[in-house]
Amino acid sequence: MNELWSSAPFHIFLGLAAALPIVLWDWRFALPGLLVAQLGTGAIFGSVYTLPAPWPAVHLGVLVFACLILLLSVLQTRTVQVDQTGEFSSILFRTLVLGIAALLVWRASGSVPLPLLDDSTKHLMIWFAVLALVTLGLAETALFGGIALLLWLIPVQSFFSSLFPSPAVIVPLGILEILVALSCSYLLLVDDNVMWPDEIPATDPGLSLGAQRRLSIAAGVRVLWYGLTYWVYSRVNQRQHQAARRGQVMPHHD
Numbered sequence: 001m002n003e004l005w006s007s008a009p010f011h012i013f014l015g016l017a018a019a020l021p022i023v024l025w026d027w028r029f030a031l032p033g034l035l036v037a038q039l040g041t042g043a044i045f046g047s048v049y050t051l052p053a054p055w056p057a058v059h060l061g062v063l064v065f066a067c068l069i070l071l072l073s074v075l076q077t078r079t080v081q082v083d084q085t086g087e088f089s090s091i092l093f094r095t096l097v098l099g100i101a102a103l104l105v106w107r108a109s110g111s112v113p114l115p116l117l118d119d120s121t122k123h124l125m126i127w128f129a130v131l132a133l134v135t136l137g138l139a140e141t142a143l144f145g146g147i148a149l150l151l152w153l154i155p156v157q158s159f160f161s162s163l164f165p166s167p168a169v170i171v172p173l174g175i176l177e178i179l180v181a182l183s184c185s186y187l188l189l190v191d192d193n194v195m196w197p198d199e200i201p202a203t204d205p206g207l208s209l210g211a212q213r214r215l216s217i218a219a220g221v222r223v224l225w226y227g228l229t230y231w232v233y234s235r236v237n238q239r240q241h242q243a244a245r246r247g248q249v250m251p252h253h254d
Contacts, residue, residue: 005043005047005048006044006048006121011044011120011121011123011124013040014040014041015124015128017033017040018033018034018127018128018131018151019131020033021147022094022098022131022134022138023094023095023098024091025090025091025094025138027070027144030144030147031067031147034067034147034151035063035064035067037151037154038060038154039060041154042056042059042060042158044124045161045162048121049121051158051161051162051165055161055170058174059154059158062174062177062178063154063177065178066150066177066178066181067181069178069181069185070143070146070181070184070188073185073188076189077188077189077192094138097134097138098134101131104130105123105127105130106123114126114159115163116162116163125158125159128152128155129152129156131151132149133148135147135148136148141188142188142191143184143188145184145187146181146184146185146188149184150177150180153173153177156173157170157173157177
């Protein structure tokens with residue numbers, strides 16, 4: 001398996017998994033992309049660079065907990081109800097930015113000294129750090145700011161854990177990751193109150209005038225589930241209509 005983890009296609013897959021959420025700019029892809037990047041990075045450092053067995057699992061567990069914190073906050077805000085497909089011009093712009101960043105990483109990473117890492121792993125770690133900086137530069141909300149910081153911590157944790165496989169180094173980095181998730185979760189809820197100032201009538205016995213009804217986590221899960229189900233149904237229905245139209249215009253041969 002070491003050949004698989006150290007292979008160039010696997011490194012390219014991890015780089016694309018981390019870059020795709022930036023192109024689509026959707027938290028529903030960004031959080032799984034973080035987990036895939038962390039899982040693959042842990043496999044690389046655990047197998048190729050012989051990082052002691054508990055620490056890759058600890059890194060993944062901490063990131064799962066941090067993503068869960070962000071997810072629970074998103075499910076209580078209006079973000080879960082917003083269609084985040086984005087315009088083609090925005091997607092094209094972010095794709096061009098990532099293309100320029102990839103070219104710079106390819107040309108400049110050879111001059112960046114990172115001990116113990118081979119060229120492909122070094123390119124991947126620098127690529128993660130550059131993606132985090134690009135996301136911070138493009139982010140306008142606390143959610144994607146938190147995603148960028150969590151992505152930046154993936155290579156930082158892995159690199160320092162391989163250099164100093166000691167709890168004195170690894171544990172503070174994990175605590176920092178949780179603090180980043182908690183801080184961004186709080187800012188996300190605060191931004192939601194500012195962006196969506198829905199007023200409640202004074203006759204409401206439970207809320208004062210100007211207060212906002214926050215979505216419960218269960219309601220957010222239902223909204224997300226209905227949205228995903230409708231998206232899948234619309235894509236399947238669209239393909240069926242296209243297949244039916246192709247069957248109607250197909251010429252008949254005697």
